[in-house]
Amino acid sequence: MIIRSRIVVPMEGEPIDNGAVAISRDKITAVGRFDEIKLHQSGETLDLGDQILMPGLINAHCHLDYTMLRGKIPPLRSFADWIRSINTEKAKLTAEDYIDSINAGFAEAQRFGTTTIANLTAFPDLIQTIEEPLRTWWFGELIDVRNPEQADRIADAAVESLKSVTRWGLAPHAPFTASARLYARCEEISRQKNVLLTTHLAESREEMQMFRDANGAAFSFLKEIGRPMDDCGAETPLSLFIRTRTIGPRWIIAHLNEIDAGDFELLSTAPKFHVAHCPRSHGFFAHAPFALERLRALGFNICLGTDSLASNSNLSLFAEMRELLRKEPGVSPEQAVEIATVNGADAFGQRNLLGRIRPGAYADLIALPISPGTGVFENIVGFEKTVSWMMVNGEILSAA
Numbered sequence: 001m002i003i004r005s006r007i008v009v010p011m012e013g014e015p016i017d018n019g020a021v022a023i024s025r026d027k028i029t030a031v032g033r034f035d036e037i038k039l040h041q042s043g044e045t046l047d048l049g050d051q052i053l054m055p056g057l058i059n060a061h062c063h064l065d066y067t068m069l070r071g072k073i074p075p076l077r078s079f080a081d082w083i084r085s086i087n088t089e090k091a092k093l094t095a096e097d098y099i100d101s102i103n104a105g106f107a108e109a110q111r112f113g114t115t116t117i118a119n120l121t122a123f124p125d126l127i128q129t130i131e132e133p134l135r136t137w138w139f140g141e142l143i144d145v146r147n148p149e150q151a152d153r154i155a156d157a158a159v160e161s162l163k164s165v166t167r168w169g170l171a172p173h174a175p176f177t178a179s180a181r182l183y184a185r186c187e188e189i190s191r192q193k194n195v196l197l198t199t200h201l202a203e204s205r206e207e208m209q210m211f212r213d214a215n216g217a218a219f220s221f222l223k224e225i226g227r228p229m230d231d232c233g234a235e236t237p238l239s240l241f242i243r244t245r246t247i248g249p250r251w252i253i254a255h256l257n258e259i260d261a262g263d264f265e266l267l268s269t270a271p272k273f274h275v276a277h278c279p280r281s282h283g284f285f286a287h288a289p290f291a292l293e294r295l296r297a298l299g300f301n302i303c304l305g306t307d308s309l310a311s312n313s314n315l316s317l318f319a320e321m322r323e324l325l326r327k328e329p330g331v332s333p334e335q336a337v338e339i340a341t342v343n344g345a346d347a348f349g350q351r352n353l354l355g356r357i358r359p360g361a362y363a364d365l366i367a368l369p370i371s372p373g374t375g376v377f378e379n380i381v382g383f384e385k386t387v388s389w390m391m392v393n394g395e396i397l398s399a400a
């Protein structure tokens with residue numbers, strides 16, 4: 001089939017006026033001007049009219065488990081208090097609630113034009129009850145802070161639940177909730193099964209204080225629940241991570257807000273990984289400024305996430321792009337769209353397969369109305385409604 005649109009934004013080369021994309025099954029076969037595409041490609045034409053046709057957005061970090069917690073936890077001064085609050089809220093939820101939450105999250109992400117999502121779930125055993133509408137990387141989120149002797153069993157049980165899905169990975173939660181052994185086991189599995197890894201790292205001041213100084217609210221809280229604290233008091237969370245883990249492009253690291261001068265030195269020579277930045281969740285917690293430009297200059301691939309609705313108001317990556325632009329005057333609207341498409345694809349190891357409209361890429365597309373008098377990329381980042389037309393894997397999805 002051929003899809004024609006007033007403007008096509010392929011995310012490589014310039015936007016195309018009166019453009020078209022040819023699709024065969026789940027893949028894009030050609031992109032260009034409509035008059036040229038229709039000469040060389042066969043199939044029916046779908047005319048989207050005065051719209052911008054672009055790659056679907058890519059959310060590199062979220063937890064759909066907590067879609068139901070929207071608005072339940074107010075911004076708190078302490079990250080440890082937030083963890084206590086979310087634990088209290090989680091204790092009220094049943095397996096049914098989590099399934100509803102995940103399904104509601106998918107529907108909401110879809111309404112906001114997301115076609116690919118990295119979803120961390122604490123309940124990999126529920127995945128088989130869910131039919132995901134979007135291209136999903138399921139990450140089993142693993143915590144062994146209360147039972148570190150079970151590290152291997154926890155990781156292996158998650159793999160058992162995850163192996164029925166096409167795209168999956170492992171997410172040892174964070175260095176303060178996952179033991180060194182749990183991280184090591186996840187790395188072993190990642191190598192054996194060739195799957196991605198993600199984790200939360202250097203997110204809050206309290207995490208920094210805990211590891212570097214062996215004090216603060218997170219240190220007290222975790223000590224209280226019985227975590228061995230012998231890895232605290234010597235180095236920053238990032239330094240601990242780089243020293244003890246096998247770093248590389250298989251890792252998508254969420255947050256990385258707290259990095260000091262020594263950390264930057266380590267990063268300059270460390271193998272590169274991907275960084276998922278969640279601008280609005282970052283604002284919710286009032287974390288230290290995110291070092292976007294410095295990390296980019298060091299060669300790290302920055303992509304965007306929404307995090308969960310326990311620290312955000314909705315799952316719109318358009319809103320994340322706007323927040324990013326508000327905080328980062330050096331970033332252009334075009335670069336923001338690149339971060340939400342091309343960079344996300346790179347993080348999943350899908351360069352040229354996702355995040356761009358090019359021959360051979362998956363047909364994951366969205367269309368947005370044109371606002372007259374606005375530049376194309378300003379138009380995209382300024383989009384505040386829900387997306388009415390979307391294609392995932394060559395299938396047109398009805399508006400959710």
Ligand SMILES: [Zn+2]
Binds near residue numbers: 200
């Ligand atoms: Zn998270």
